[in-house]
Amino acid sequence: MVRRLSEDMVKGILGICAIFSIIIIFLIIIFLFREGLEAFSYTNVIDFVLGREWNPSKETFGAAAFIVSSLFVTVGAIIIAVPVGLLTAIFLAELSPQRVREVVKPAIELLAGIPSVIYGLFGLIVIVKYIRITLDQPTGESILAGSIILAIMILPTIISISEDSLRQVPRAYKEGSLALGATHWESIARIIVPSASSGILASIILGVGRAIGETMAVVLVVGNVEKLPTSFFDSGEPLTSTILLEMGEAAVGSPHYYSIFALGILLFLIVMVLNIVSNVWLGRGLKRG
Amino acid sequence: MDRYTKQTIMKGVLWASALITISFLVIIIGFIVYKGAPAISWEFLTEAPRRSGRLGGIFPAIVGTIYLAGLAVLVATPIGVGGALFLTEFSKESKFTRFIRFGADTLNGVPSIIFGLFGFAFLVYYMGFGISILSGGLTLAFMILPTVFRTAEEAIRAVPRWDKEGSYALGATKLQTIWHVVLPQSISGIVTGIILGLGRAAGETAPIIFTAAILNPVLPGSIMQPTMALPAHLYTLTSEGISMQNAFGTALVLIVMVLVFNLLVSLIRKKKALRR
Amino acid sequence: MVKMEVHDLNLWYGSFHALKDINMKVYKHKVTAFIGPSGCGKSTLIRCLNRMNDLISNVHVEGRVLLDDKNIYDKDIDVVNLRKRVGMVFQKPNPFPMSIHENITYGPKLHGKKKGLDELVEEKLKDAALWSEVKDILGQNAMDLSGGQQQRLCIARCLAVEPDVILFDEPCSALDPISTGKIEDLINELKRHYTIVIVTHNMQQAARISDYTGYFYLGELKEFNKTKKIFTNPDNPETERYITGKFG
Ligand SMILES: Nc1ncnc2c1ncn2[C@@H]1O[C@H](COP(=O)(O)OP(=O)(O)OP(=O)(O)O)[C@@H](O)[C@H]1O
Ligand SMILES: [Mg+2]
Numbered sequence: 032m033v034r035r036l037s038e039d040m041v042k043g044i045l046g047i048c049a050i051f052s053i054i055i056i057f058l059i060i061i062f063l064f065r066e067g068l069e070a071f072s073y074t075n076v077i078d079f080v081l082g083r084e085w086n087p088s089k090e091t092f093g094a095a096a097f098i099v100s101s102l103f104v105t106v107g108a109i110i111i112a113v114p115v116g117l118l119t120a121i122f123l124a125e126l127s128p129q130r131v132r133e134v135v136k137p138a139i140e141l142l143a144g145i146p147s148v149i150y151g152l153f154g155l156i157v158i159v160k161y162i163r164i165t166l167d168q169p170t171g172e173s174i175l176a177g178s179i180i181l182a183i184m185i186l187p188t189i190i191s192i193s194e195d196s197l198r199q200v201p202r203a204y205k206e207g208s209l210a211l212g213a214t215h216w217e218s219i220a221r222i223i224v225p226s227a228s229s230g231i232l233a234s235i236i237l238g239v240g241r242a243i244g245e246t247m248a249v250v251l252v253v254g255n256v257e258k259l260p261t262s263f264f265d266s267g268e269p270l271t272s273t274i275l276l277e278m279g280e281a282a283v284g285s286p287h288y289y290s291i292f293a294l295g296i297l298l299f300l301i302v303m304v305l306n307i308v309s310n311v312w313l314g315r316g317l318k319r320g
Numbered sequence: 321m322d323r324y325t326k327q328t329i330m331k332g333v334l335w336a337s338a339l340i341t342i343s344f345l346v347i348i349i350g351f352i353v354y355k356g357a358p359a360i361s362w363e364f365l366t367e368a369p370r371r372s373g374r375l376g377g378i379f380p381a382i383v384g385t386i387y388l389a390g391l392a393v394l395v396a397t398p399i400g401v402g403g404a405l406f407l408t409e410f411s412k413e414s415k416f417t418r419f420i421r422f423g424a425d426t427l428n429g430v431p432s433i434i435f436g437l438f439g440f441a442f443l444v445y446y447m448g449f450g451i452s453i454l455s456g457g458l459t460l461a462f463m464i465l466p467t468v469f470r471t472a473e474e475a476i477r478a479v480p481r482w483d484k485e486g487s488y489a490l491g492a493t494k495l496q497t498i499w500h501v502v503l504p505q506s507i508s509g510i511v512t513g514i515i516l517g518l519g520r521a522a523g524e525t526a527p528i529i530f531t532a533a534i535l536n537p538v539l540p541g542s543i544m545q546p547t548m549a550l551p552a553h554l555y556t557l558t559s560e561g562i563s564m565q566n567a568f569g570t571a572l573v574l575i576v577m578v579l580v581f582n583l584l585v586s587l588i589r590k591k592k593a594l595r596r
Numbered sequence: 597m598v599k600m601e602v603h604d605l606n607l608w609y610g611s612f613h614a615l616k617d618i619n620m621k622v623y624k625h626k627v628t629a630f631i632g633p634s635g636c637g638k639s640t641l642i643r644c645l646n647r648m649n650d651l652i653s654n655v656h657v658e659g660r661v662l663l664d665d666k667n668i669y670d671k672d673i674d675v676v677n678l679r680k681r682v683g684m685v686f687q688k689p690n691p692f693p694m695s696i697h698e699n700i701t702y703g704p705k706l707h708g709k710k711k712g713l714d715e716l717v718e719e720k721l722k723d724a725a726l727w728s729e730v731k732d733i734l735g736q737n738a739m740d741l742s743g744g745q746q747q748r749l750c751i752a753r754c755l756a757v758e759p760d761v762i763l764f765d766e767p768c769s770a771l772d773p774i775s776t777g778k779i780e781d782l783i784n785e786l787k788r789h790y791t792i793v794i795v796t797h798n799m800q801q802a803a804r805i806s807d808y809t810g811y812f813y814l815g816e817l818k819e820f821n822k823t824k825k826i827f828t829n830p831d832n833p834e835t836e837r838y839i840t841g842k843f844g
Contacts, residue, residue, distance in 0.1 A: 037495070038493070038495060039496055042406070042410045043493060044401045044402065045403065045405050045406035045410055046406050046410070047402075048398070048399045048400070048401075048402030048403040048405075048406060049402070049403035049404075049406040049407055049420050050403075050420060050423070051399050051465065052403070052420070052423040052424040052426075052427040052466060052469065053419070053420065053423035055427055055465070056423060056426055056427055056430075058438070058442060059430065059434065059435075059438045062437075062438055062441040062442045062446070063434070063437060063438060063441070065441070066437075066441050073844060091502050095674075097516060102770070107445075114337075115340055115341060116341075118333060118334055118337035118338075119334075119337045119338045119340075119341045121334055122334040122335065122337060122338040123338070124333050125334075126331060126335070127338070131338075134342075135341070135342060135536075136343050138341070138342050138584060139341065139345075139580070140582065141345055141578075141582055142341070142344065144344045144523075144578050144581070144582055145348065145349075145523075145575065145578060146521075146522075146523025146524065146525070146551055146574055146575075146578065147432075147523070147524075147525065148523070148525045148551045148554050148555050148574075149348070149523075149531075149571050149574060149575060150348070151553070151555075151558065151565060152554065152568070152571055153348050153351060153352065154384055156351075156355075156564070157351060158579070183344050185475075186341060190341070199745065202406065202726065203686060203688060203690035204692060204693075205461045205651075206648065206651070206684075206686065206690070207690040207691075207692065207750070208692070208702070209648070209679060209684065210646065210679055210684040210686075210754070211679070211680070211683070211702065211703035211706070211753065211754065211757050212647065212676050212679045212680030212703060212707065213676070213702075213706050214323055214324065214676050215326045215327060216326065216327035216329075216330045216331065216787060217323065217327070217706055219330075220330075221702070221706075222692055225693075225694075226692075228532075228629070228695055233782070237429075240429055243431075244429075244430075244431025244433070244434070245431070245433060245434070246431070246433040246525075246526045247525045247526055247551075247555060250559070251558060251559060254539065257755055262400070271331070271431065271433045271526075274433050274436075274437065275433060275436075275526060275529065278436075278437070278440070278529075278530055279530075280523060281459075284544055285554075291437075292437060295433075295434055295437045297467050298431060298433070298434065299430070299431075299434050301432060302430070302431055302434075303426065303429070303430075305429075306425070306426060306429035307426065309423065310425050310596055312427075323676070323706075324676075
């Protein structure tokens with residue numbers, strides 16, 4: 032009797048631990064929306080999303096420049112990271128001698144472990160300077176600098192998930208291809224990679240989510256100019272940067288404060304949709320594989 | 321181009337990509353070490369900063385980071401391991417367990433700046449904890465919870481069934497079995513998750529900047545007070561151009577911490593692999 | 597006429613000696629069967645005939661395997677071309693996850709064929725006795741076919757690169773009796789144009805379809821003879837014991 036009772040009690044407590052993540056997500060949603068939705072009593076949603084001007088002193092809040100900047104840096108990061116990441120994943124899954132793999136794998140894990148603010152510092156001192164001096168730009172603090180740094184940061188995500196899905200491709204496909212007189216590379220390009228495509232796509236979507244949500248690395252290198260960027264050499268200010276830079280100046284309960292939370296809602300929704308799509312995708316990919 | 325030349329070229333490209341990936345790591349770490357080493361001295365590690373960090377050291381930031389990351393792990397570990405036990409030992413695979421896992425994965429994807437906003441609105445303001453170690457530590461705990469949880473789950477799942485059955489066969493209760501068989505066997509995996517979480521908590525900036533970090537170079541007296549922290553200090557030094565030398569010194573300290581954590585994790589994994 | 601010849605072939609997986617001094621011949625336009633208990637090295641040997649074992653790390657091969665009097669283990673041999681000439685059908689059907697049409701054209705396209713692909717698909721599917729069942733669904737994913745159909749598709753895919761020799765490693769072990777019958781008939785048909793080597797666990801199957809049979813035991817070729825002889829009056833008493841089921 033007593034044993035059953037205590038077992039049930041333990042089970043209950045552990046159950047609460049198990050759903051803790053979900054509780055936190057709900058709390059995040061509640062608090063983000065509680066503060067953020069308030070902003071839409073000052074600015075309507077459409078003006079907020081499409082408005083070009085963001086001027087807290089005039090209480091004008093249009094986030095278009097931030098949204099476009101976020102998209103710009105992310106697209107740039109993906110353009111750089113996908114080829115390098117996918118090729119590295121193929122290398123690890125198909126080509127790498129065991130000894131080399133034992134070096135490369137931990138290195139990639141370490142790359143994922145470096146704090147983002149250190150990426151920012153590195154980006155500011157090395158990449159920004161390179162763009163300004165070597166590429167002879169008026170300012171090195173640019174979308175391009177942000178893209179490069181983000182690309183390096185999301186490489187581990189793309190590599191590890193892509194490699195896993197490449198490894199899950201049945202050996203029989205590869206053998207079948209080779210037995211027909213295909214070269215190893217032809218088998219990779221025409222059979223193995225297409226068969227792993229859903230996992231690879233999931234890794235890319237996850238990478239996009241990471242890139243859009245990243246703050247510290249980006250804020251130090253993009254210049255933070257509230258203006259619609261038109262080229263990769265322009266400065267920009269992504270959503271995350273604005274939140275970080277302006278939270279400190281906004282008085283709690285002011286329209287500015289609420290608008291910052293509204294930016295948070297925007298960011299949260301974008302990233303959540305990307306993550307959920309990629310997780311569902313990955314789950315399906317695994318089941319079929 | 322003939323098929324063999326193409327293959328040779330592509331294999332070259334694959335090697336080159338791997339090399340590029342590795343070189344990013346080598347260059348970043350090499351650069352931080354090269355630039356940061358001159359800043360490191362006994363005084364730098366043991367003294368408080370002076371003139372907003374232009375002079376002096378980073379001691380309060382080191383202490384603050386230990387407090388914050390420590391509190392985060394202290395909170396996240398029981399919840400994470402408890403949740404993992406629930407999934408592995410107390411429930412069958414079902415929609416509900418998948419929902420729990422989905423929740424953890426979703427939480428894991430929330431951007432750190434959102435944790436910052438949430439920590440501010442919920443802990444600092446609504447709960448009234450103020451800008452404090454408590455607020456910052458809890459925010460970080462929420463953030464690393466999925467890491468601890470999923471790693472623990474994997475470790476516990478790896479405990480062989482026959483070991484558990486052996487314990488039941490001796491008349492042990494479920495709780496005794498968990499305590500004497502399951503946890504001891506999965507401890508190294510659980511610790512791995514904790515160290516990974518520790519590393520992440522120590523390096524995150526955005527979540528603590530609104531919830532815990534200040535520039536005031538004093539040691540916190542209680543967890544209800546704010547504190548300095550390494551990543552936030554590094555951010556301030558860099559963004560305001562206060563002292564690049566000290567910024568690199570701080571970065572070096574932070575990176576050494578991360579390296580040590582990673583080393584620990586791989587040591588634990590190696591040891592486990594050997595025992596098998 | 598001799599198509600392939602194995603001379604003093606030895607193979608090691610690491611330190612494990614899996615094939616010991618194998619000597620045998622594969623005759624042109626005949627069916628050669630390998631039989632023997634599980635783990636005796638049948639798959640290992642058949643995979644030596646198109647060098648599929650190259651894929652496994654830690655494999656060491658000594659000896660010679662001649663294809664039309666040329667050693668396929670020579671340094672200057674083009675393995676890709678070798679595999680085009682010596683095709684292989686595996687134990688488990690392994691169509692690629694793409695359409696039936698694409699499965700068949702995969703090989704020919706690699707080897708540079710661009711025109712007449714539709715005709716080729718029809719011809720090879722007919723040769724593999726699958727055409728009537730799939731002619732209306734060529735665009736459908738090959739994974740949706742039944743196991744037996746998949747295996748015939750794999751045969752058609754192999755025929756499409758026009759090999760001289762086709763290796764079958766237990767092609768029927770994952771199939772039901774009816775599909776098995778179809779494949780056996782097919783093999784009988786194919787030997788008019790191709791040289792065939794088949795590994796099988798099924799003694800009756802070997803007796804039904806093969807012209808020559810090799811009996812393997814623990815990495816050694818215990819006997820190689822005409823199938824009729826092996827099944828009626830083998831030279832080696834061990835072979836007889838295995839065939840009559842008194843083995844063990
Ligand atoms: N990749 C490998 N590495 C190490 N040993 C192997 C490998 N492949 C096969 N072997 C060993 O070589 C021997 C021969 O294996 P093989 O697959 O050729 O047997 P088989 O006659 O085809 O058996 P079956 O009838 O079960 O298919 C076996 O003892 C097997 O364990
Ligand atoms: Mg076999």
